[in-house]
Amino acid sequence: MAAAERDAVSLGSAKPTLSPDLITQAPAGAPAQELTYQEAIRAALREEMQRDPAVFLLGEDIGKHGGAFGVTRTLFDEFGPNRVINTPISENSIVGAGTGAALVGMRPVMEIMFVDFSGLAMDQICTQAAKLRLMTGGQVKVPWVLRMPQGGGAGKSIAAQHSQSLEVWYAHIPGLKVVLPSTPYDAKGLLKAAIRDDNPVIFLEQKFLYSFRGHVPDADYVVPLGQCDVKRSGADVTIVASGLMVWYAMLAAKILAPEGIDVEVVDVCTISPLDRATIGRSARKTGRVVLVAEACKSYGPTGEWAMTVMEEAFDYLRAPVVRVTGRDTPIPFADSLEKGAWPETEDVVQAVHQVMAW
Amino acid sequence: MAAAERDAVSLGSAKPTLSPDLITQAPAGAPAQELTYQEAIRAALREEMQRDPAVFLLGEDIGKHGGAFGVTRTLFDEFGPNRVINTPISENSIVGAGTGAALVGMRPVMEIMFVDFSGLAMDQICTQAAKLRLMTGGQVKVPWVLRMPQGGGAGKSIAAQHSQSLEVWYAHIPGLKVVLPSTPYDAKGLLKAAIRDDNPVIFLEQKFLYSFRGHVPDADYVVPLGQCDVKRSGADVTIVASGLMVWYAMLAAKILAPEGIDVEVVDVCTISPLDRATIGRSARKTGRVVLVAEACKSYGPTGEWAMTVMEEAFDYLRAPVVRVTGRDTPIPFADSLEKGAWPETEDVVQAVHQVMAW
Amino acid sequence: MPLSQELLLEMYRRMLRIRQFETAASDLFRRGQVKGTVHPYIGQEASGVGVCMALNRDDLIAGTHRSHGHNIAKGADTAKMMAEILGRATGYCQGRGGSMHIAAFETGSLGALAVVGSGIPLAVGAGLAFKLRGETRVAVPFTGEGGTNTGNWHEGMNMAAIWSLPVLFVLENNHYAVSTNVDDIIKVKDLSLRAQAYGIPGVRVDGFDVVAVYTAAAQAVARARSGEGPTLLVTECYRLEGHYAGEPEVYRSRDEVQAYWQREPLGRFRREMTAAGTLSAAQLDAIDAEVEQEIAAAVEFAKNSPLPDPATAMDYIYA
Amino acid sequence: MPLSQELLLEMYRRMLRIRQFETAASDLFRRGQVKGTVHPYIGQEASGVGVCMALNRDDLIAGTHRSHGHNIAKGADTAKMMAEILGRATGYCQGRGGSMHIAAFETGSLGALAVVGSGIPLAVGAGLAFKLRGETRVAVPFTGEGGTNTGNWHEGMNMAAIWSLPVLFVLENNHYAVSTNVDDIIKVKDLSLRAQAYGIPGVRVDGFDVVAVYTAAAQAVARARSGEGPTLLVTECYRLEGHYAGEPEVYRSRDEVQAYWQREPLGRFRREMTAAGTLSAAQLDAIDAEVEQEIAAAVEFAKNSPLPDPATAMDYIYA
Numbered sequence A, B: 001m002a003a004a005e006r007d008a009v010s011l012g013s014a015k016p017t018l019s020p021d022l023i024t025q026a027p028a029g030a031p032a033q034e035l036t037y038q039e040a041i042r043a044a045l046r047e048e049m050q051r052d053p054a055v056f057l058l059g060e061d062i063g064k065h066g067g068a069f070g071v072t073r074t075l076f077d078e079f080g081p082n083r084v085i086n087t088p089i090s091e092n093s094i095v096g097a098g099t100g101a102a103l104v105g106m107r108p109v110m111e112i113m114f115v116d117f118s119g120l121a122m123d124q125i126c127t128q129a130a131k132l133r134l135m136t137g138g139q140v141k142v143p144w145v146l147r148m149p150q151g152g153g154a155g156k157s158i159a160a161q162h163s164q165s166l167e168v169w170y171a172h173i174p175g176l177k178v179v180l181p182s183t184p185y186d187a188k189g190l191l192k193a194a195i196r197d198d199n200p201v202i203f204l205e206q207k208f209l210y211s212f213r214g215h216v217p218d219a220d221y222v223v224p225l226g227q228c229d230v231k232r233s234g235a236d237v238t239i240v241a242s243g244l245m246v247w248y249a250m251l252a253a254k255i256l257a258p259e260g261i262d263v264e265v266v267d268v269c270t271i272s273p274l275d276r277a278t279i280g281r282s283a284r285k286t287g288r289v290v291l292v293a294e295a296c297k298s299y300g301p302t303g304e305w306a307m308t309v310m311e312e313a314f315d316y317l318r319a320p321v322v323r324v325t326g327r328d329t330p331i332p333f334a335d336s337l338e339k340g341a342w343p344e345t346e347d348v349v350q351a352v353h354q355v356m357a358w
Numbered sequence C, D: 001m002p003l004s005q006e007l008l009l010e011m012y013r014r015m016l017r018i019r020q021f022e023t024a025a026s027d028l029f030r031r032g033q034v035k036g037t038v039h040p041y042i043g044q045e046a047s048g049v050g051v052c053m054a055l056n057r058d059d060l061i062a063g064t065h066r067s068h069g070h071n072i073a074k075g076a077d078t079a080k081m082m083a084e085i086l087g088r089a090t091g092y093c094q095g096r097g098g099s100m101h102i103a104a105f106e107t108g109s110l111g112a113l114a115v116v117g118s119g120i121p122l123a124v125g126a127g128l129a130f131k132l133r134g135e136t137r138v139a140v141p142f143t144g145e146g147g148t149n150t151g152n153w154h155e156g157m158n159m160a161a162i163w164s165l166p167v168l169f170v171l172e173n174n175h176y177a178v179s180t181n182v183d184d185i186i187k188v189k190d191l192s193l194r195a196q197a198y199g200i201p202g203v204r205v206d207g208f209d210v211v212a213v214y215t216a217a218a219q220a221v222a223r224a225r226s227g228e229g230p231t232l233l234v235t236e237c238y239r240l241e242g243h244y245a246g247e248p249e250v251y252r253s254r255d256e257v258q259a260y261w262q263r264e265p266l267g268r269f270r271r272e273m274t275a276a277g278t279l280s281a282a283q284l285d286a287i288d289a290e291v292e293q294e295i296a297a298a299v300e301f302a303k304n305s306p307l308p309d310p311a312t313a314m315d316y317i318y319a
């Protein structure tokens, strides 16, 4: 698992094209430091645990070991076994226990090592936690966060049961909020917002991004849930993307600028509830839309985004919405097959050319 | 549970507007009998069990009791305890055991009482069965069928944990096929095709439809998987729907005909793999599309259908695609709240007026 | 030491409340006035009451699809419960939950979850919170014997055991899971044996004997409060009605059911208490009259209560 | 009766194959030639070999994320395995599976599933099929001690028990689940006790002693074949390497690991067999040379094999 992490690191840096300066968010001047996505998540956990004694961590090997990707490393030493709790391999009950603790006033932050394993916990996540508030007529709320690494990136090679992007499973269930940050800045701000939110929040972490760096303010801040973030504003075409795909979109924008194509990039950093207004506004402005998601194509997130464009901007469309997605396949192990299973920046560039040429 | 069934029956007949003659499929002349959707499913199970000794049933209370909705009633007496096997309450392992049996040459047909409980079995369904063939480089196949009642219909009142429509959870996972029949004829033909298919097939049964009647041929027939079925052909507007919503669409078509609006109804009876060609052909013909699904709106099936229309028929669209869906809410118990949680025929009629008026 | 008259009378009152409530609810259901389904707790009254009388108001129970009785045993208001079952705005869940999700948080509930086994980890999590905060409260998940075959049960028992959490696992063996007899789905005859896999005590009691259940529960609760960890308490009872009101029961004989009716907990309690002279028939008759009135009033209250306003349909989806 | 020289030599050969294979694979991984991850089986060789030598070719094993050893023990070809780990078209899974999903169906596998516990119900289902068809084959799911806390384990044990299926549950207690020591996640010290919850026999053996494992497995397999149902076999061994090759191991001391190295199964086997004069050093040395060559050849074969053709990317998604 940390092997996958190591790949991410090496490959992350071996891909100079995907450089941190593609996205700058920390307000100029304000004191900030450069953190990786992984460090930013850890910083959010630490600060929220310091701020609120009700916050505690629950998950497999999150103690000394620091979890599958080292995200919680050092927190066990800092907060001890009552705030950072190692569990047995019991995903459904980890989430269920988190719900029970939340029902009596705690604010658990749980980790499932890979989103792929959350199939074991779907009942507690979607059928219990998401519905408890409504089923009880508002007698209770379930304030928890479930952190789950997901997705891949060229050359991860951890095959079919450790590589999926499953945001749609959760985004389709009312009562849940679903977040997928693309940058260290967003990761920290969104996680703080998620921990302070009174609803069950699915916090997805794109594995390949763990090693990505960015400036993160020292000051306490939150990135509000429920909003898309325009990472780049442009006049000619809108790229709607989330997670790692936002970086591909930004890189594509950079590649396309010299051709005189001015790209706007809308980051769906909260997958659900979906900020339809921002997507609609951008689509009406540019009239051309490309959707990019790492998840499998069919019944994936791009469908909902496309319907949103249809509902919000139909009369403004100058070309059909085009999508770039993961292939409809379980992720194969071998490099030579895995490569084609996920979108690449080149695919995004090509899709933009396609909508511009329409 | 059979209480829900009883409601379906009574309400089914209490809704004269939804009469069997809205859809006729059995070839005229050929010997046929009128069966309910439930009886048609049972007939398919019986005939396939007679045809192939490798076919057996696995599920909770499917023996003498006949399952939550009585679908397997009489089969235990007819085929005995080695072909109709009652299980403990262990959904994940029921599916996993089915997979293991399928790997060694059996063709299990499993029942999970309500699709809502399948959250407990997502790992075995989506992360194991769906991926085994690819992960093993084609060394094996997993020929099973998983039957799951889903959905509601006005006045079912079984609340948040017994009323969901979850086809998207499965349709998003490559390796699975997902079926949702709307009529007794399709239910029998699709189930036979599913049992003979060499892949894991999710066979969803709309609970409110169990009591619906239709003519079913006596002769052996299958309805091939992977195809949409044009239930009504028309020139002015296309309604894409599945399950119970197909009946609302047909009824809407009947209501709209006198107004001179000629509706085409495309039944997405195989949710996945999606027959994009048929949807595209119809959308290009009519230029106006209404999507109807019982599932929750956000990240539900209508998104993928909308994207398909975008990809297949953008230049032909004379109005934005409009959708009618379930509300983004866990299903509440009380009649007065439940009513609005699901689409009604009136909503479909209104949506058609909307696209016609564009 | 012997139990006080007051306590014994309250046990009888709550058991009778359950019996009358279930009878009334099943009746309303058969007459089509209750939608959905009703899972009667008749035959298990002594189990729920014996356990809940050993709890404090701030101890929490996790319920199931069959939790009318658990709520009433914990002290819930039968009028608000009947209103919930009829889907009225005045119900505990404002009509959103209905029979299967009825949960009175004001009297100490963690919710009633209709997915078998799913309530167990909630109780484990509540117990974990109690321990982390140094509270002496106890969490009590109720499960049927069918529910012990779910993964949740195993995972929850193990977690509570390794962290020695203040949890009392109550396994109500009413002998059936829908149509399935316990002997067809569990090989061991004594279900309390299952505690051994987790290194915690397993206790088995006559679930028709409210005093025996209370005594065993009180011991386990004391153990939990003092930090010694969880206990598995198996109450041997019987589901005297169908799985749901009106269920055909093709899988068991009338004789079997009749035989168990001879042992039903209310009649037995009255016989034993009056025979021993611990309680008088007059005392119990008074409660009979009182409860009959209470339930009749609950039905009236429910019937006269308004349905939830459709304008509130989107409330309570998010906090 | 004493085991034949031939059998003993084959046991040594397979254990050594595993040791050498894992050493070579870990080495390739550290040098970046294997992508993803590698979970070495070193320290558990006697467990897998002892069990699999007691099986027929058409008996089936269900593997885990750590199943290189299980496959080799069952007789898989090390060249096709190494090719799979390097993601080559000549691998058992044509490069689609890699280390975590390596499964040689030709020598009797049900697959290797990397979601802990998920292989158990598959074996139960295969056992069910064997029973329904009146076959005398046996299904054998391997699980680590960490895996016994999954719902799958409980559900599978119960199903196999109530239907008395021909299943041998092998619980390999290598003392760690990633960084978590068994004592922190399971309260009972003797894991074979867990069989009692299901009314089936639980047997515990020294997992470093291949003959002891073989003998216990053979008995359980005979029992299963004769229709007497499942057995839980706990093999006490140790994970001598990190959870995955190169894993930092911050959670345990070098001394602890060193102490266990003294007991590792291959040296022990050689010592005991030569001391007792059952096998000669020369016989074992010959196997050492043979296996060293075999594994070197396997690495060569793998390195020289082609990667899967991208044109085949959509194959094997549907049958």
Ligand SMILES: Cc1ncc(C[n+]2csc(CCOP(=O)(O)OP(=O)(O)O)c2C)c(N)n1
Pocket (backbone or CB within 6 Å): B060, B089, B091, B113, B117, B120, C065, C066, C114, C115, C116, C117, C143, C144, C145, C146, C147, C148, C174, C176, C177, C178, C239
């Ligand atoms: C996970 C799951 N599977 C199936 C069902 C359908 N179901 C409802 S109650 C029940 C039987 C439960 O038996 P038991 O645990 O003994 O409780 P009892 O009904 O006897 O109170 C079943 C199978 C369910 N609600 N949840």
Ligand SMILES: Cc1ncc(C[n+]2csc(CCOP(=O)(O)OP(=O)(O)O)c2C)c(N)n1
Pocket (backbone or CB within 6 Å): A060, A089, A091, A113, A117, A120, D065, D066, D114, D115, D116, D117, D143, D144, D145, D146, D147, D148, D174, D176, D177, D178, D239
């Ligand atoms: C359900 C699930 N949770 C977590 C993981 C991550 N993980 C991989 S191996 C492992 C430890 C398994 O321990 P054990 O069962 O003892 O097997 P061992 O690794 O010791 O062979 C974990 C937690 C997983 N693969 N599946």
Ligand SMILES: [Mg+2]
Pocket (backbone or CB within 6 Å): C144, C145, C146, C172, C173, C174, C175, C176, C177, C178
């Ligand atoms: Mg029961």
Ligand SMILES: [Mg+2]
Pocket (backbone or CB within 6 Å): D144, D145, D146, D172, D173, D174, D175, D176, D177, D178
């Ligand atoms: Mg282990």
